[in-house]
Structures are given as C-alpha cells and as structure tokens.
Amino acid sequence: xxxxxxxxxxxxxxxxxxxxxxxxxxxxxxxxxxxxxxxxxxxxxxxxxxxxxxxxxxxxxxxxxxxxxxxxxxxxxxxxxxxxxxxxxxxxxxxxxxxxxxxxxxxxxxxxxxxx
Amino acid sequence: xxxxxxxxxxxxxxxxxxxxxxxxxxxxxxxxxxxxxxxxxxxxxxxxxxxxxxxxxxxxxxxxxxxxxxxxxxxxxxxxxxxxxxxxxxxxxxxxxxxxxxxxxxxxxxxxxxxx
Numbered sequence: 001x002x003x004x005x006x007x008x009x010x011x012x013x014x015x016x017x018x019x020x021x022x023x024x025x026x027x028x029x030x031x032x033x034x035x036x037x038x039x040x041x042x043x044x045x046x047x048x049x050x051x052x053x054x055x056x057x058x059x060x061x062x063x064x065x066x067x068x069x070x071x072x073x074x075x076x077x078x079x080x081x082x083x084x085x086x087x088x089x090x091x092x093x094x095x096x097x098x099x100x101x102x103x104x105x106x107x108x109x110x111x112x113x114x115x116x
Numbered sequence: 117x118x119x120x121x122x123x124x125x126x127x128x129x130x131x132x133x134x135x136x137x138x139x140x141x142x143x144x145x146x147x148x149x150x151x152x153x154x155x156x157x158x159x160x161x162x163x164x165x166x167x168x169x170x171x172x173x174x175x176x177x178x179x180x181x182x183x184x185x186x187x188x189x190x191x192x193x194x195x196x197x198x199x200x201x202x203x204x205x206x207x208x209x210x211x212x213x214x215x216x217x218x219x220x221x222x223x224x225x226x227x228x229x230x231x232x
Binding site: 092103 | 149
C-alpha cells in the first residue's frame with residue numbers, strides 16, 4: 001500500500017525566509033508524487049508533480065521539490081516566502097495498487113503561516 | 117478555460133434528509149473523482165469514474181452514499197439519510213486519464229455540507 005506522511009501540521013516563517021515543507025512517501029513501485037495548495041474556501045491547486053523525468057521539479061509561484069529515493073522524500077521548498085503563500089499544502093501520491101485508478105492518497109496537510 | 121464546477125457551494129440540511137451534490141468536470145476529461153475533506157479524517161477518496169468502465173466505489177463510507185455519472189460528463193453524489201458525521205467539504209476532481217497515469221487532477225472549489 002502507498003502512503004504519504006507530512007511532518008509538521010503547522011509551519012511558520014517570516015516573509016522573505018526559506019519555506020521548507022516536508023513530505024515522505026511509502027511505495028513499492030516508483031511513485032507519482034504531487035504537491036497541491038489550498039487557499040481558504042477553495043479547492044486544491046496543483047503546484048507541481050514528479051513523474052520520474054527529473055528529480056528536481058519546478059512548479060508554480062516559485063516552488064520546487066526534490067525527489068530523493070534514498071530518503072523516500074519529496075520536500076517542497078521556496079527560497080523566499082511571500083505573504084500570499086499562506087495556505088494549506090498537501091503532498092499526495094497517485095495510487096498504483098491493484099485497482100490502479102490514479103486516485104490520490106494525501107498527507108494530512110501542512111498549514112503555512114507567513115509573518116510580516 | 118472553464119474549470120471543474122461544483123454546486124451548490126454550500127448546503128445546510130437537517131439530519132435524516134437526502135442531499136445531492138453535483139460536479140461538472142472539465143470538458144474532455146474522462147476520469148472523475150470524488151473526495152471528502154473533514155477535520156478529523158483529512159482528504160479521503162470516495163469514488164472514481166473512468167469513461168464507460170464500472171466505477172471504483174471502494175472509498176464510499178457506507179451504503180448511504182452513491183454516485184452516478186451520466187453521459188460520461190456530469191456526476192452526482194447522493195447521500196441518503198444524512199448523519200452529522202457526513203458534515204464535510206466534498207471535492208470533485210477530473211483528469212484526462214486515470215488508471216495510475218501521471219496526469220494531474222484538477223479540483224473544483226467543493227461543496228461544504230453541514231448537517232444540523
């Protein structure tokens with residue numbers, strides 16, 4: 001079975017500081033990994049995806065993530081936080097089990113707070 | 117272009133009533149997913165439709181939940197005899213292809229369901 005664990009339910013950074021949101025996965029097959037962002041009262045918006053083409057993936061809004069197989073990690077980073085980055089972030093893995101539906105298995109989410 | 121559209125955006129109903137939630141996916145997307153987002157359980161998969169194939173209903177929490185997709189497009193999620201634990205945000209997503217392929221899912225803004 002595949003799973004995702006996000007370390008830290010809340011992360012607080014100052015505006016301009018580095019953002020680091022942690023995600024570890026468990027998968028018996030090469031995973032497809034995603035980061036989504038959710039703003040209040042909105043659905044999920046795709047930030048970036050890993051599909052084995054490159055280990056460093058660049059996404060929208062200056063975010064990027066690095067796939068590290070040895071560490072089973074897919075941490076999300078941004079060099080300089082902006083107030084507009086305050087939101088909830090979800091790491092997800094695409095199901096490739098027996099049903100092979102592509103359904104997403106989500107982590108518990110990390111709320112990012114950006115302080116002025 | 118138009119994204120995934122869900123209606124209603126908010127629904128308040130009394131315990132024991134039936135509710136219908138609607139999802140209109142992105143045109144041309146053959147895969148459609150329903151998820152539930154609640155405080156205690158996070159984001160959970162409910163059901164998956166792919167073209168004319170039989171849906172994957174493995175995530176439906178009880179037989180009070182059902183869904184259909186007519187003409188390969190619009191989907192309706194029905195909850196019968198609602199209970200307070202059904203209160204949650206119900207999210208719909210669509211993608212070009214499901215079945216484990218690395219296509220990202222595009223989410224609607226959800227229906228916030230409150231059971232009194």
